[in-house]
Amino acid sequence: MAGYFSIFLVLLTLGSGLIWLIDHFMYAPKRQQRIALAQNAAGGELDEETAALIAPEPSITETAKSIFPMIAAITIFRSFIFEPFQIPSGSMMPTLLVGDFILVQKYSYGIKDPIWRSQLVDVDEPERGDIVVFKYPLDERVDYIKRTIGLPGDKIVYRNKHLYIQPKCAEGETQQGDLLCNEYNKIDMEILNSDEFKQGSMNLVRLEENLSTLNHNILINPQAPEMKGRYYQQPGTRSDEWVVPADHYFMMGDNRDNSQDSRFWGFVPKENLVGKAVFIWMSFEFENGPDDFLPGWVPTGVRFERLGNIQ
Known part of the structure:
Protein backbone atom coordinates (compact mmCIF):
# COMPACT_ATOMS: atom_id res chain seq x y z
CA MET A 1 0.00 0.00 0.00
CA PHE A 82 11.01 11.54 6.28
CA GLU A 83 8.13 9.11 5.88
CA PRO A 84 5.57 8.25 8.59
CA PHE A 85 4.88 4.62 9.48
CA GLN A 86 2.56 2.90 11.93
CA ILE A 87 3.70 -0.09 13.98
CA PRO A 88 1.16 -2.86 13.23
CA SER A 89 2.49 -5.73 15.37
CA GLY A 90 4.39 -6.53 18.55
CA SER A 91 7.54 -7.95 16.92
CA MET A 92 9.64 -4.96 18.04
CA MET A 93 8.38 -4.85 21.64
CA PRO A 94 9.42 -3.43 24.04
CA THR A 95 11.19 -0.83 21.86
CA LEU A 96 8.16 -0.18 19.64
CA LEU A 97 4.56 -0.95 20.59
CA VAL A 98 1.42 -1.47 18.55
CA GLY A 99 -0.05 2.00 18.08
CA ASP A 100 3.29 3.80 17.82
CA PHE A 101 3.53 6.19 14.88
CA ILE A 102 7.11 6.72 13.81
CA LEU A 103 9.17 8.80 11.42
CA VAL A 104 11.65 7.02 9.17
CA GLN A 105 14.66 8.98 7.92
CA LYS A 106 14.66 8.12 4.21
CA TYR A 107 18.10 9.48 3.32
CA SER A 108 20.03 7.58 6.02
CA TYR A 109 21.16 4.79 3.68
CA GLY A 110 21.05 6.59 0.36
CA ILE A 111 18.64 8.57 -1.77
CA LYS A 112 16.40 6.46 -4.02
CA ASP A 113 13.86 7.43 -6.64
CA PRO A 114 10.36 6.94 -5.18
CA ILE A 115 8.98 4.63 -7.92
CA TRP A 116 11.69 2.20 -9.10
CA ARG A 117 13.77 2.65 -5.92
CA SER A 118 17.04 2.76 -7.83
CA GLN A 119 19.91 4.27 -5.85
CA LEU A 120 20.57 7.89 -6.83
CA VAL A 121 23.05 8.95 -4.13
CA ASP A 122 25.03 6.81 -1.66
CA VAL A 123 24.94 8.24 1.87
CA ASP A 124 25.74 5.70 4.59
CA GLU A 125 25.44 2.05 5.60
CA PRO A 126 23.35 0.63 8.46
CA GLU A 127 25.19 0.19 11.72
CA ARG A 128 24.72 -2.77 14.03
CA GLY A 129 21.79 -1.87 16.28
CA ASP A 130 19.96 0.44 13.85
CA ILE A 131 16.20 -0.04 13.63
CA VAL A 132 15.46 -0.20 9.92
CA VAL A 133 12.36 -0.19 7.73
CA PHE A 134 12.84 -2.31 4.61
CA LYS A 135 10.96 -4.05 1.84
CA TYR A 136 10.22 -7.63 2.86
CA PRO A 137 12.47 -9.74 0.58
CA LEU A 138 9.74 -12.33 -0.09
CA ASP A 139 7.11 -9.70 -0.98
CA GLU A 140 8.45 -6.23 -1.66
CA ARG A 141 4.97 -4.72 -1.50
CA VAL A 142 5.19 -5.16 2.28
CA ASP A 143 7.26 -2.97 4.64
CA TYR A 144 8.98 -4.62 7.63
CA ILE A 145 10.74 -3.04 10.59
CA LYS A 146 13.49 -4.86 12.51
CA ARG A 147 16.82 -4.23 14.22
CA THR A 148 20.10 -4.65 12.33
CA ILE A 149 22.04 -7.49 13.97
CA GLY A 150 24.45 -8.70 11.30
CA LEU A 151 26.46 -6.62 8.82
CA PRO A 152 27.96 -7.91 5.55
CA GLY A 153 30.53 -10.61 6.31
CA ASP A 154 29.43 -11.15 9.93
CA LYS A 155 28.76 -14.66 11.23
CA ILE A 156 25.63 -14.92 13.37
CA VAL A 157 24.51 -17.68 15.74
CA TYR A 158 21.21 -17.72 17.63
CA ARG A 159 21.20 -20.67 20.01
CA ASN A 160 19.33 -21.31 23.27
CA LYS A 161 17.90 -17.78 23.05
CA HIS A 162 21.38 -16.27 23.09
CA LEU A 163 22.93 -14.25 20.29
CA TYR A 164 26.53 -14.75 19.17
CA ILE A 165 28.32 -12.52 16.64
CA GLN A 166 31.65 -12.97 14.91
CA PRO A 167 32.21 -9.62 13.20
CA LYS A 168 33.91 -9.24 9.86
CA CYS A 169 37.17 -7.46 10.62
CA ALA A 170 39.65 -5.70 8.41
CA GLU A 171 43.11 -7.21 8.02
CA GLY A 172 45.14 -6.61 11.16
CA GLU A 173 42.07 -5.60 13.18
CA THR A 174 41.72 -7.46 16.48
CA GLN A 175 38.59 -5.86 17.90
CA GLN A 176 35.48 -4.16 16.56
CA GLY A 177 33.97 -2.10 19.35
CA ASP A 178 33.57 -4.57 22.21
CA LEU A 179 33.50 -7.53 19.82
CA LEU A 180 36.66 -9.59 19.38
CA CYS A 181 37.67 -10.58 15.86
CA ASN A 182 38.00 -14.21 14.76
CA GLU A 183 35.73 -15.57 17.50
CA TYR A 184 32.04 -15.76 18.33
CA ASN A 185 31.17 -13.13 20.93
CA LYS A 186 28.29 -14.03 23.22
CA ILE A 187 26.20 -10.87 23.45
CA ASP A 188 25.73 -9.81 27.07
CA MET A 189 22.19 -9.70 28.47
CA GLU A 190 20.93 -8.46 31.83
CA ILE A 191 17.45 -9.29 33.19
CA LEU A 192 15.39 -6.21 33.98
CA ASN A 193 12.00 -7.71 34.91
CA SER A 194 9.65 -10.59 34.15
CA ASP A 195 6.21 -9.19 35.01
CA GLU A 196 5.80 -6.20 32.66
CA PHE A 197 4.82 -7.97 29.40
CA LYS A 198 2.78 -11.08 28.70
CA GLN A 199 2.14 -13.30 25.69
CA GLY A 200 -1.23 -14.84 26.43
CA SER A 201 -0.86 -16.15 29.96
CA MET A 202 2.94 -16.45 29.82
CA ASN A 203 5.23 -13.82 31.31
CA LEU A 204 7.93 -12.40 29.04
CA VAL A 205 11.36 -11.59 30.42
CA ARG A 206 12.64 -8.11 29.63
CA LEU A 207 16.41 -7.96 29.21
CA GLU A 208 18.97 -5.35 28.27
CA GLU A 209 21.17 -6.54 25.40
CA ASN A 210 24.55 -4.99 24.61
CA LEU A 211 25.41 -5.05 20.90
CA SER A 212 28.63 -3.10 21.60
CA THR A 213 27.26 -0.16 19.59
CA LEU A 214 24.36 0.46 21.98
CA ASN A 215 22.31 -1.12 24.71
CA HIS A 216 18.68 -1.90 23.95
CA ASN A 217 15.87 -3.93 25.48
CA ILE A 218 14.52 -7.25 24.20
CA LEU A 219 11.80 -9.69 25.26
CA ILE A 220 12.25 -13.44 25.68
CA ASN A 221 9.57 -16.05 26.31
CA PRO A 222 11.39 -18.69 28.42
CA GLN A 223 8.63 -21.24 27.79
CA ALA A 224 8.59 -20.90 24.00
CA PRO A 225 10.67 -23.54 22.20
CA GLU A 226 13.13 -22.46 19.52
CA MET A 227 11.74 -23.20 16.07
CA LYS A 228 14.96 -24.33 14.42
CA GLY A 229 13.00 -26.48 12.00
CA ARG A 230 11.56 -23.32 10.47
CA TYR A 231 14.85 -21.40 10.34
CA TYR A 232 16.25 -20.32 6.99
CA GLN A 233 18.86 -22.90 6.06
CA GLN A 234 21.87 -21.27 4.44
CA PRO A 235 23.96 -23.76 2.43
CA GLY A 236 27.13 -24.79 4.23
CA THR A 237 26.07 -23.68 7.73
CA ARG A 238 24.27 -25.23 10.69
CA SER A 239 20.54 -24.62 11.16
CA ASP A 240 21.06 -21.81 13.68
CA GLU A 241 24.10 -20.19 12.05
CA TRP A 242 24.28 -17.68 9.20
CA VAL A 243 27.02 -15.86 7.28
CA VAL A 244 25.80 -12.49 6.02
CA PRO A 245 26.52 -12.06 2.26
CA ALA A 246 28.01 -8.90 0.78
CA ASP A 247 25.53 -6.01 0.51
CA HIS A 248 23.03 -7.84 2.75
CA TYR A 249 21.95 -7.50 6.39
CA PHE A 250 20.67 -9.85 9.11
CA MET A 251 17.61 -8.39 10.86
CA MET A 252 15.87 -9.50 14.05
CA GLY A 253 12.90 -8.27 16.06
CA ASP A 254 13.38 -7.25 19.69
CA ASN A 255 10.48 -9.53 20.69
CA ARG A 256 12.64 -12.55 19.97
CA ASP A 257 10.04 -15.31 20.29
CA ASN A 258 7.35 -13.38 18.40
CA SER A 259 9.14 -12.08 15.32
CA GLN A 260 9.34 -13.36 11.75
CA ASP A 261 12.79 -12.11 10.78
CA SER A 262 16.06 -13.12 9.12
CA ARG A 263 16.18 -16.32 11.17
CA PHE A 264 13.18 -17.54 9.18
CA TRP A 265 13.49 -16.01 5.69
CA GLY A 266 17.10 -14.94 5.24
CA PHE A 267 18.89 -11.70 4.53
CA VAL A 268 17.82 -8.20 3.51
CA PRO A 269 19.50 -6.85 0.35
CA LYS A 270 20.86 -3.32 0.52
CA GLU A 271 18.48 -2.19 -2.23
CA ASN A 272 15.49 -3.13 -0.03
CA LEU A 273 16.39 -0.65 2.70
CA VAL A 274 13.84 2.15 3.11
CA GLY A 275 15.30 4.14 5.97
CA LYS A 276 16.17 4.39 9.65
CA ALA A 277 13.44 4.66 12.31
CA VAL A 278 14.36 7.70 14.37
CA PHE A 279 11.36 9.21 16.16
CA ILE A 280 8.00 8.33 17.73
CA TRP A 281 5.69 11.26 16.98
CA MET A 282 2.47 9.73 18.34
CA SER A 283 1.52 6.66 20.36
CA PHE A 284 -2.07 5.46 20.83
CA GLU A 285 -3.46 2.84 23.17
CA PHE A 286 -6.02 0.41 21.77
CA GLU A 287 -7.77 -1.35 24.63
CA ASN A 288 -11.33 -1.83 23.33
CA GLY A 289 -12.37 -5.46 23.62
CA PRO A 290 -15.06 -7.44 21.77
CA ASP A 291 -17.65 -6.50 24.39
CA ASP A 292 -16.96 -2.75 24.22
CA PHE A 293 -19.22 -0.35 22.36
CA LEU A 294 -16.40 1.16 20.26
CA PRO A 295 -14.48 -0.98 17.72
CA GLY A 296 -10.94 -2.10 18.49
CA TRP A 297 -9.30 0.32 16.03
CA VAL A 298 -10.56 3.38 17.97
CA PRO A 299 -7.81 4.73 20.30
CA THR A 300 -8.56 4.72 24.02
CA GLY A 301 -5.65 6.92 25.06
CA VAL A 302 -2.37 8.56 24.15
CA ARG A 303 0.99 7.41 25.55
CA PHE A 304 2.69 10.79 25.71
CA GLU A 305 5.63 9.36 27.65
CA ARG A 306 6.67 7.35 24.57
CA LEU A 307 7.10 10.34 22.26
CA GLY A 308 10.71 11.06 21.32
CA ASN A 309 13.82 9.54 19.77
CA ILE A 310 14.01 5.80 19.13
CA GLN A 311 16.91 3.73 20.46
Whole structure:
Protein backbone atom coordinates (compact mmCIF):
# COMPACT_ATOMS: atom_id res chain seq x y z
CA MET A 1 0.00 0.00 0.00
CA ALA A 2 2.84 2.41 0.87
CA GLY A 3 4.43 1.74 -2.53
CA TYR A 4 1.18 2.44 -4.37
CA PHE A 5 0.72 5.67 -2.40
CA SER A 6 4.24 6.80 -3.39
CA ILE A 7 3.43 6.16 -7.06
CA PHE A 8 0.12 8.03 -6.68
CA LEU A 9 1.88 11.05 -5.15
CA VAL A 10 4.51 11.16 -7.89
CA LEU A 11 1.90 10.86 -10.66
CA LEU A 12 -0.28 13.54 -9.05
CA THR A 13 2.73 15.85 -8.74
CA LEU A 14 3.81 15.29 -12.35
CA GLY A 15 0.26 15.59 -13.67
CA SER A 16 -0.58 18.82 -11.87
CA GLY A 17 2.81 20.32 -12.74
CA LEU A 18 2.42 19.37 -16.41
CA ILE A 19 -1.04 20.93 -16.60
CA TRP A 20 0.33 24.09 -15.01
CA LEU A 21 3.26 24.28 -17.47
CA ILE A 22 1.12 23.62 -20.56
CA ASP A 23 -1.34 26.29 -19.50
CA HIS A 24 1.44 28.76 -18.67
CA PHE A 25 3.13 28.49 -22.08
CA MET A 26 0.19 27.74 -24.41
CA TYR A 27 -3.17 28.87 -23.09
CA ALA A 28 -2.46 31.66 -20.60
CA PRO A 29 -0.90 33.92 -23.33
CA LYS A 30 -4.03 33.45 -25.49
CA ARG A 31 -6.25 34.44 -22.57
CA GLN A 32 -4.11 37.52 -22.02
CA GLN A 33 -4.51 38.46 -25.70
CA ARG A 34 -8.32 38.24 -25.45
CA ILE A 35 -8.30 40.39 -22.33
CA ALA A 36 -6.00 42.94 -24.01
CA LEU A 37 -8.35 43.18 -27.03
CA ALA A 38 -11.33 43.67 -24.70
CA GLN A 39 -9.46 46.38 -22.79
CA ASN A 40 -8.65 48.22 -26.01
CA ALA A 41 -12.31 48.05 -27.08
CA ALA A 42 -13.47 49.27 -23.67
CA GLY A 43 -10.86 52.00 -23.53
CA GLY A 44 -9.54 51.09 -20.09
CA GLU A 45 -8.65 48.42 -17.56
CA LEU A 46 -11.16 45.65 -16.87
CA ASP A 47 -11.94 44.47 -13.36
CA GLU A 48 -11.00 40.89 -12.42
CA GLU A 49 -14.57 39.60 -12.59
CA THR A 50 -15.08 40.90 -16.13
CA ALA A 51 -11.67 39.61 -17.26
CA ALA A 52 -12.54 36.17 -15.87
CA LEU A 53 -15.77 36.15 -17.88
CA ILE A 54 -14.00 37.11 -21.11
CA ALA A 55 -11.11 34.61 -20.72
CA PRO A 56 -12.05 32.07 -18.04
CA GLU A 57 -9.35 29.83 -16.63
CA PRO A 58 -10.35 26.12 -16.90
CA SER A 59 -11.22 24.58 -13.56
CA ILE A 60 -8.67 21.76 -14.07
CA THR A 61 -5.94 24.37 -14.55
CA GLU A 62 -7.05 26.30 -11.47
CA THR A 63 -7.04 23.11 -9.40
CA ALA A 64 -3.61 22.04 -10.70
CA LYS A 65 -2.10 25.45 -9.91
CA SER A 66 -3.52 25.40 -6.39
CA ILE A 67 -2.43 21.86 -5.42
CA PHE A 68 0.91 21.56 -7.22
CA PRO A 69 3.11 23.43 -4.69
CA MET A 70 1.62 21.55 -1.74
CA ILE A 71 1.70 18.12 -3.43
CA ALA A 72 5.25 18.67 -4.69
CA ALA A 73 6.42 19.58 -1.18
CA ILE A 74 4.74 16.49 0.32
CA THR A 75 6.23 14.23 -2.37
CA ILE A 76 9.76 15.56 -1.85
CA PHE A 77 9.48 15.36 1.96
CA ARG A 78 8.01 11.85 1.96
CA SER A 79 10.23 10.43 -0.78
CA PHE A 80 13.61 11.80 0.26
CA ILE A 81 13.49 13.13 3.83
CA PHE A 82 11.01 11.54 6.28
CA GLU A 83 8.13 9.11 5.88
CA PRO A 84 5.57 8.25 8.59
CA PHE A 85 4.88 4.62 9.48
CA GLN A 86 2.56 2.90 11.93
CA ILE A 87 3.70 -0.09 13.98
CA PRO A 88 1.16 -2.86 13.23
CA SER A 89 2.49 -5.73 15.37
CA GLY A 90 4.39 -6.53 18.55
CA SER A 91 7.54 -7.95 16.92
CA MET A 92 9.64 -4.96 18.04
CA MET A 93 8.38 -4.85 21.64
CA PRO A 94 9.42 -3.43 24.04
CA THR A 95 11.19 -0.83 21.86
CA LEU A 96 8.16 -0.18 19.64
CA LEU A 97 4.56 -0.95 20.59
CA VAL A 98 1.42 -1.47 18.55
CA GLY A 99 -0.05 2.00 18.08
CA ASP A 100 3.29 3.80 17.82
CA PHE A 101 3.53 6.19 14.88
CA ILE A 102 7.11 6.72 13.81
CA LEU A 103 9.17 8.80 11.42
CA VAL A 104 11.65 7.02 9.17
CA GLN A 105 14.66 8.98 7.92
CA LYS A 106 14.66 8.12 4.21
CA TYR A 107 18.10 9.48 3.32
CA SER A 108 20.03 7.58 6.02
CA TYR A 109 21.16 4.79 3.68
CA GLY A 110 21.05 6.59 0.36
CA ILE A 111 18.64 8.57 -1.77
CA LYS A 112 16.40 6.46 -4.02
CA ASP A 113 13.86 7.43 -6.64
CA PRO A 114 10.36 6.94 -5.18
CA ILE A 115 8.98 4.63 -7.92
CA TRP A 116 11.69 2.20 -9.10
CA ARG A 117 13.77 2.65 -5.92
CA SER A 118 17.04 2.76 -7.83
CA GLN A 119 19.91 4.27 -5.85
CA LEU A 120 20.57 7.89 -6.83
CA VAL A 121 23.05 8.95 -4.13
CA ASP A 122 25.03 6.81 -1.66
CA VAL A 123 24.94 8.24 1.87
CA ASP A 124 25.74 5.70 4.59
CA GLU A 125 25.44 2.05 5.60
CA PRO A 126 23.35 0.63 8.46
CA GLU A 127 25.19 0.19 11.72
CA ARG A 128 24.72 -2.77 14.03
CA GLY A 129 21.79 -1.87 16.28
CA ASP A 130 19.96 0.44 13.85
CA ILE A 131 16.20 -0.04 13.63
CA VAL A 132 15.46 -0.20 9.92
CA VAL A 133 12.36 -0.19 7.73
CA PHE A 134 12.84 -2.31 4.61
CA LYS A 135 10.96 -4.05 1.84
CA TYR A 136 10.22 -7.63 2.86
CA PRO A 137 12.47 -9.74 0.58
CA LEU A 138 9.74 -12.33 -0.09
CA ASP A 139 7.11 -9.70 -0.98
CA GLU A 140 8.45 -6.23 -1.66
CA ARG A 141 4.97 -4.72 -1.50
CA VAL A 142 5.19 -5.16 2.28
CA ASP A 143 7.26 -2.97 4.64
CA TYR A 144 8.98 -4.62 7.63
CA ILE A 145 10.74 -3.04 10.59
CA LYS A 146 13.49 -4.86 12.51
CA ARG A 147 16.82 -4.23 14.22
CA THR A 148 20.10 -4.65 12.33
CA ILE A 149 22.04 -7.49 13.97
CA GLY A 150 24.45 -8.70 11.30
CA LEU A 151 26.46 -6.62 8.82
CA PRO A 152 27.96 -7.91 5.55
CA GLY A 153 30.53 -10.61 6.31
CA ASP A 154 29.43 -11.15 9.93
CA LYS A 155 28.76 -14.66 11.23
CA ILE A 156 25.63 -14.92 13.37
CA VAL A 157 24.51 -17.68 15.74
CA TYR A 158 21.21 -17.72 17.63
CA ARG A 159 21.20 -20.67 20.01
CA ASN A 160 19.33 -21.31 23.27
CA LYS A 161 17.90 -17.78 23.05
CA HIS A 162 21.38 -16.27 23.09
CA LEU A 163 22.93 -14.25 20.29
CA TYR A 164 26.53 -14.75 19.17
CA ILE A 165 28.32 -12.52 16.64
CA GLN A 166 31.65 -12.97 14.91
CA PRO A 167 32.21 -9.62 13.20
CA LYS A 168 33.91 -9.24 9.86
CA CYS A 169 37.17 -7.46 10.62
CA ALA A 170 39.65 -5.70 8.41
CA GLU A 171 43.11 -7.21 8.02
CA GLY A 172 45.14 -6.61 11.16
CA GLU A 173 42.07 -5.60 13.18
CA THR A 174 41.72 -7.46 16.48
CA GLN A 175 38.59 -5.86 17.90
CA GLN A 176 35.48 -4.16 16.56
CA GLY A 177 33.97 -2.10 19.35
CA ASP A 178 33.57 -4.57 22.21
CA LEU A 179 33.50 -7.53 19.82
CA LEU A 180 36.66 -9.59 19.38
CA CYS A 181 37.67 -10.58 15.86
CA ASN A 182 38.00 -14.21 14.76
CA GLU A 183 35.73 -15.57 17.50
CA TYR A 184 32.04 -15.76 18.33
CA ASN A 185 31.17 -13.13 20.93
CA LYS A 186 28.29 -14.03 23.22
CA ILE A 187 26.20 -10.87 23.45
CA ASP A 188 25.73 -9.81 27.07
CA MET A 189 22.19 -9.70 28.47
CA GLU A 190 20.93 -8.46 31.83
CA ILE A 191 17.45 -9.29 33.19
CA LEU A 192 15.39 -6.21 33.98
CA ASN A 193 12.00 -7.71 34.91
CA SER A 194 9.65 -10.59 34.15
CA ASP A 195 6.21 -9.19 35.01
CA GLU A 196 5.80 -6.20 32.66
CA PHE A 197 4.82 -7.97 29.40
CA LYS A 198 2.78 -11.08 28.70
CA GLN A 199 2.14 -13.30 25.69
CA GLY A 200 -1.23 -14.84 26.43
CA SER A 201 -0.86 -16.15 29.96
CA MET A 202 2.94 -16.45 29.82
CA ASN A 203 5.23 -13.82 31.31
CA LEU A 204 7.93 -12.40 29.04
CA VAL A 205 11.36 -11.59 30.42
CA ARG A 206 12.64 -8.11 29.63
CA LEU A 207 16.41 -7.96 29.21
CA GLU A 208 18.97 -5.35 28.27
CA GLU A 209 21.17 -6.54 25.40
CA ASN A 210 24.55 -4.99 24.61
CA LEU A 211 25.41 -5.05 20.90
CA SER A 212 28.63 -3.10 21.60
CA THR A 213 27.26 -0.16 19.59
CA LEU A 214 24.36 0.46 21.98
CA ASN A 215 22.31 -1.12 24.71
CA HIS A 216 18.68 -1.90 23.95
CA ASN A 217 15.87 -3.93 25.48
CA ILE A 218 14.52 -7.25 24.20
CA LEU A 219 11.80 -9.69 25.26
CA ILE A 220 12.25 -13.44 25.68
CA ASN A 221 9.57 -16.05 26.31
CA PRO A 222 11.39 -18.69 28.42
CA GLN A 223 8.63 -21.24 27.79
CA ALA A 224 8.59 -20.90 24.00
CA PRO A 225 10.67 -23.54 22.20
CA GLU A 226 13.13 -22.46 19.52
CA MET A 227 11.74 -23.20 16.07
CA LYS A 228 14.96 -24.33 14.42
CA GLY A 229 13.00 -26.48 12.00
CA ARG A 230 11.56 -23.32 10.47
CA TYR A 231 14.85 -21.40 10.34
CA TYR A 232 16.25 -20.32 6.99
CA GLN A 233 18.86 -22.90 6.06
CA GLN A 234 21.87 -21.27 4.44
CA PRO A 235 23.96 -23.76 2.43
CA GLY A 236 27.13 -24.79 4.23
CA THR A 237 26.07 -23.68 7.73
CA ARG A 238 24.27 -25.23 10.69
CA SER A 239 20.54 -24.62 11.16
CA ASP A 240 21.06 -21.81 13.68
CA GLU A 241 24.10 -20.19 12.05
CA TRP A 242 24.28 -17.68 9.20
CA VAL A 243 27.02 -15.86 7.28
CA VAL A 244 25.80 -12.49 6.02
CA PRO A 245 26.52 -12.06 2.26
CA ALA A 246 28.01 -8.90 0.78
CA ASP A 247 25.53 -6.01 0.51
CA HIS A 248 23.03 -7.84 2.75
CA TYR A 249 21.95 -7.50 6.39
CA PHE A 250 20.67 -9.85 9.11
CA MET A 251 17.61 -8.39 10.86
CA MET A 252 15.87 -9.50 14.05
CA GLY A 253 12.90 -8.27 16.06
CA ASP A 254 13.38 -7.25 19.69
CA ASN A 255 10.48 -9.53 20.69
CA ARG A 256 12.64 -12.55 19.97
CA ASP A 257 10.04 -15.31 20.29
CA ASN A 258 7.35 -13.38 18.40
CA SER A 259 9.14 -12.08 15.32
CA GLN A 260 9.34 -13.36 11.75
CA ASP A 261 12.79 -12.11 10.78
CA SER A 262 16.06 -13.12 9.12
CA ARG A 263 16.18 -16.32 11.17
CA PHE A 264 13.18 -17.54 9.18
CA TRP A 265 13.49 -16.01 5.69
CA GLY A 266 17.10 -14.94 5.24
CA PHE A 267 18.89 -11.70 4.53
CA VAL A 268 17.82 -8.20 3.51
CA PRO A 269 19.50 -6.85 0.35
CA LYS A 270 20.86 -3.32 0.52
CA GLU A 271 18.48 -2.19 -2.23
CA ASN A 272 15.49 -3.13 -0.03
CA LEU A 273 16.39 -0.65 2.70
CA VAL A 274 13.84 2.15 3.11
CA GLY A 275 15.30 4.14 5.97
CA LYS A 276 16.17 4.39 9.65
CA ALA A 277 13.44 4.66 12.31
CA VAL A 278 14.36 7.70 14.37
CA PHE A 279 11.36 9.21 16.16
CA ILE A 280 8.00 8.33 17.73
CA TRP A 281 5.69 11.26 16.98
CA MET A 282 2.47 9.73 18.34
CA SER A 283 1.52 6.66 20.36
CA PHE A 284 -2.07 5.46 20.83
CA GLU A 285 -3.46 2.84 23.17
CA PHE A 286 -6.02 0.41 21.77
CA GLU A 287 -7.77 -1.35 24.63
CA ASN A 288 -11.33 -1.83 23.33
CA GLY A 289 -12.37 -5.46 23.62
CA PRO A 290 -15.06 -7.44 21.77
CA ASP A 291 -17.65 -6.50 24.39
CA ASP A 292 -16.96 -2.75 24.22
CA PHE A 293 -19.22 -0.35 22.36
CA LEU A 294 -16.40 1.16 20.26
CA PRO A 295 -14.48 -0.98 17.72
CA GLY A 296 -10.94 -2.10 18.49
CA TRP A 297 -9.30 0.32 16.03
CA VAL A 298 -10.56 3.38 17.97
CA PRO A 299 -7.81 4.73 20.30
CA THR A 300 -8.56 4.72 24.02
CA GLY A 301 -5.65 6.92 25.06
CA VAL A 302 -2.37 8.56 24.15
CA ARG A 303 0.99 7.41 25.55
CA PHE A 304 2.69 10.79 25.71
CA GLU A 305 5.63 9.36 27.65
CA ARG A 306 6.67 7.35 24.57
CA LEU A 307 7.10 10.34 22.26
CA GLY A 308 10.71 11.06 21.32
CA ASN A 309 13.82 9.54 19.77
CA ILE A 310 14.01 5.80 19.13
CA GLN A 311 16.91 3.73 20.46
